[in-house]
Amino acid sequence: MxxxxxxxxxxxxxxxxxxxxxxxxxxxxxxxxxxxxxxxxxxxxxxxxxxxxxxxxxxxxxxxxxxxxTKEDIVLTDAYDPLMVTALRSRPLDEPPLESLRLMMREALTSFVTAEEEELRRRTRLMVEIPAIRARMTETMSDTAKLLSQVLADRTGRSADDLRIRIFTAAVLGALREVTLYWGEHGQEGDLITMIDEALDTLETGLRL
CATH class of the missing domain: 1.10.10.60 (Homeodomain-like)
Known part of the structure; x- marks a missing residue:
């Protein structure tokens, strides 16, 4: 973020x-x-x-x-990971994990857009334009995935290294990454939060032919 x-x-x-x-x-x-x-x-x-x-x-x-x-980290580093972990831990234990992540991400992004909209737009433009920033973003998302995986592991009684936990968390963060890049590649048009909701709907229901 x-x-x-x-x-x-x-x-x-x-x-x-x-x-x-x-x-x-x-x-x-x-x-x-x-x-x-x-x-x-x-x-x-x-x-x-x-x-x-x-x-x-x-x-x-x-x-x-x-x-x-690194120079890329100046563009990408933020303080949202610990806050996202706290927000995810606060979700009801009987809530479906995808719904918990959806609401947590929606809250985080709403906060970010409200406080730092221009920063978000500048960062997204650089993500699209600079390969080194996109590559570093993938690395930093791996760190975020480990933090969120631990929370989901605690909620489900699984290991944080459980393959299903890793796949699930990576899929959600991958959706966030692709939506952000798509938004940037298409002139930052449309509502980013709505687009992320739609992406998570696709993960939940699959592609409908």
Missing amino acids: AATPRTSSLTAPDAQPMGLRERKKLKTRVAIRTATYRLIQEQGYEATTIEQIAEAAEVSPSTVLRYFA
Whole structure:
């Protein structure tokens, strides 16, 4: 999903206000991301270097790499995974897993669109245009899948490495990935949340010939 979210319904109910150190980290992270998007817009993705990003954000290159392991991560990294895990754990235990994931994803995306719509649009354009970002997105989704698989494993009494758990989680996140790319490839037209609902309907019912 993208930048550290602002207050939303996905925020954990027991979340505490950030301390000075956390606020400084957030400020640095936002500065790095803002500088990155500005430079990419001005001169293109490939021409933008970590050194240039550091200079524009008024930090050192080592600071940039401490916050983001790669340039692609500056575009892709966000703070939504832990919140999605919390939201998924809060769903009723007798709720069908696909419905739990559907509602959790709908809530997360609604929060994201409300707080960070322009960031979502910029990120999606780069996903479509830059192969390295698409490849890195696949890697980061694998990490997200492991987190969500553990929650589903706990709910179903299976192992997180159970093949059916892995296939199910990968299929749902794969649907999210393909809808996002499709939306970006088609001028970001249409309602993204509705499109994801339709994709999950297809997973649930299969293709109807």
